Amino acid sequence: MQAEESPPTGRRERKKRETRLALTAAALRLALEKGPDNVTVEEISEAADVSVRTFFNYFSHKEHAILGRDPDDLALALRRVREAPAGQSPFTTMRMIVAKVLDDLEDVEKHETAISQRIDLLMRSPNLLAQFVVLSAEDERELAAALGARMGEPPGSPRPKLIVGATTMAVRVAMEQRRAGSDRSLRQLVDEAFLLFADGLDPAFDKTSLDRTDQEGQE
Incomplete structure (x- = not known):
């Protein structure tokens, strides 16, 4: 039973990592294009194709996403x-x-x-x-x-x-x-x-x- 449950857990962890990487990549790209002070959480979330609520599940501030925290x-x-x-x-x-x-x-x-x-x-x-x-x-x-x-x-x-x-x-x-x-x-x-x-x-x-x-x- 435990062996059957391992793959979903692995997929969840991979999905979380992919989402975090997508957010940091989007944040860095937008910061380079517009300047870090001119980027919003909404823009980062939209570029990563996630909700603003999801963004805050991963980062407390937009600066943390830009820094790859x-x-x-x-x-x-x-x-x-x-x-x-x-x-x-x-x-x-x-x-x-x-x-x-x-x-x-x-x-x-x-x-x-x-x-x-x-x-x-x-x-x-x-x-x-x-x-x-x-x-x-x-x-x-x-x-x-x-x-x-x-x-x-x-x-x-x-x-x-x-x-x-x-x-x-x-x-x-x-x-x-x-x-x-x-x-x-x-x-x-x-x-x-x-x-x-x-x-x-x-x-x-x-x-x-x-x-x-x-x-x-x-x-």
Whole structure:
């Protein structure tokens, strides 16, 4: 009986994914054509051939659709943090999560094009940028909390927050490099950024400078 019920469940999940992808594709296309601030939820829904009510089943704001927001991505990342091998370092765990996301992309070049387009839109729309900052901060807080719990860090510890922040920055810089015309893959650029963080961005950092003011350091 359970085996007979599995296919419908699979079809429902595929349908939900197809609807979400249709909405994000329509939202991105319209935002590129008209500007993100000039697009309405009604227009996105019509372009995706769904009702406005259906739109709000998937996204709270039109900006979330334009950004390609998928809450399942965060849920999956949180699960991977919790299920990471016990002896794995926290920064390695974050690197494996990012690598898995990149591996899961069915069409990397197409996805990277969408990323580049969204970055362009972010630079042109203060509203879109504000939503992106809010979403990123929320995701980072949840990931840092999960990573901190796995590390045994006390609540509010800066270490897991810095690790998650470094991961976000590594991906962001890699995307910017791709957008600037790098012929290296996004995966290669992300790995390079992780290595730089892991090895220490500035091994020659003068720790005694922490006890000096800027003016004293210049004298």
